[in-house]
Amino acid sequence: EGGREEATTDLSYSPSEHVERSWRWWSSIGSPTRVLAPMVNQSELAFRLLARKHGAQLCYTPMLHAAMFASEEPYRRDNFDVHESDRPLVVQFCGDDKHTLLAAALLAQGRCDAIELNCGCPQHIARRGHYGAFLLDEPELIVSIVAHLAPRLKVPVLVKMRMLPPDEATRAAEPPVSPAPSSRYRRTTDLALALEAAGCAVLTLHGRTREQKTSVQCDWHAIAAVKAALRIPVVANGGVGAPEEIEECLEATGADAVMSSEAALENPSIFSGKPTSRAVQWKLASEYIELAQRYPPRCASVAKAHLFKLLYMGLNAHPQLREQLGEAMELAAVLDVGRAACEAEAVEAARLPDALATRCDHARAPYGSWYRRHRHDALPS
Incomplete structure (x- = not known):
């Protein structure tokens, strides 16, 4: 594979043929509707395997830095775990240089099913590094990257992005109505169409802008507008916090799949239809602990972060274990505290079965979940 720029496919075929190839590939991986998102330091192998066990049909690696992946073998070894049952798998890269991105993708393509360009990360580190959602200020650059990668890789090129805000003229001319007029999404659909034409x-x-992050409701109308405009598969991301909302999102947007990130972090069985509860969470945490023992994450903090989310409600009920988990520095210690927390929750479940089985993925739940800790029923639109 190496890092050489070899044209292994081409885009000399027509737009219709590109669309057909895209759908053929989508069908070849099972036409997934439930997708686990790429998450920095959180969608590692152990968690991907847990999500797959509970209904995720397509998983992504954490966002990988193309420059480091292309040039540093230790970085590839520490950040890219493969497993025969971990397919279909998309490897996501961030970066702004098409040659570096291609070099990284060539090294990864033999061990995955697709390569994705991250144009969605809204964090300040992405601004400093000139990647993620900050590439959206330069749509021509994104299009040129996709056009460079697509004909030179053996696997499809995907893009994950956020919606773009309307230009000022459009914003000023629109009345504040809901659903929003399609002109509000013109910049987003124009870029999406250009990416499709480039080989995406x-x-x-994700139905929020870079500036909005998660401070407002996800705009499913934006996703619907893009789905209506494109001929390739479209995945909806954002605004899904409970199992039934997956189907609601698919129906509202017309998207081909729903991608979950934060809701799946506290309850990966959202993909199989199980609502969040303390009883569900401690069992998931127990499964994750065994997977992390077998497939250790690159550092103990990865497992610790998962357990703080998976056991958020249980740790609130057992503050001494929360403190111990925070103090644990080595993976073995982190997993041992996690096991103790699961055992404590199992005892509580035997004593108060109905209470621990109570659904907790809504604002009026008796226990506050990690996903809901900063959310309210009525986010601004």
Whole structure:
């Protein structure tokens, strides 16, 4: 594979043929509807395997830095775990240089099913590094990257992006109505169409802008507008916090799949339809602990972060264990505290079975979940 720029496919075929190839690939991986998102330091192998066990049909690696992946073998070894049952798998890269991104993708393509360009990360580190959602200020650059990668890789090229805000003229001319007029999404659909023409095989759209992050409701109308405009598969991202909302999102947007990140972190069985509860969470945490023992994450903090989310409600009920988990520095110690927390929750479940089985993925739940800790029923639109 190496890092050489070899044209292994081409885009000399027509737009219709590109669309057909995209759908053929989508069908070849099972036409997934439940997708686990790429998450920095959180969608590692152990968690991906847990999510797959509970209904995730397509998983992504954490966001990988293309420059480091292309040039540093230790970085590849520490950040890219493969397993025969961990397919289909998309490797996501961040970066702004098409040659570096291609070099990284060539090294990864033999061990995955697709390569994705991250144009969605809204964090300040992405601004400093000139990647993620900050590339959206330069749509021509994103299009040129996809056009460079697509004909030179053996696997499809995907893009994950956020919606773009309307230009000022459009914003000023629109009345504040809901649903928003399609003109509000013109910049987003124009970029999506350009990416499709450049060779993007699947587009994932998060229905918030870079500036909004998660401070407002996800705009499913934006995703619906992009789905209506494109001919390739579209994945909806954002606004799904409970199992039934997956189907609601698919129906509202017309998207081909729903990608979950934060809700799946506290309850990966959201993909199989199980609501969040303390009883569900401690069992998931126990399963994750065994997987992390077998497939250790690159550092103890990865497992610790998972357990703080998976056991958020249980640790609130057992503050001494929360303190011990915070103090644990080595993976073995982190997993031991996690096991103790699961055992404590199992005792509580035997004593108060109905209470621990109570659904907790809504604002009026008796226990506050990690996903809901900063959320309210009525986010601004």
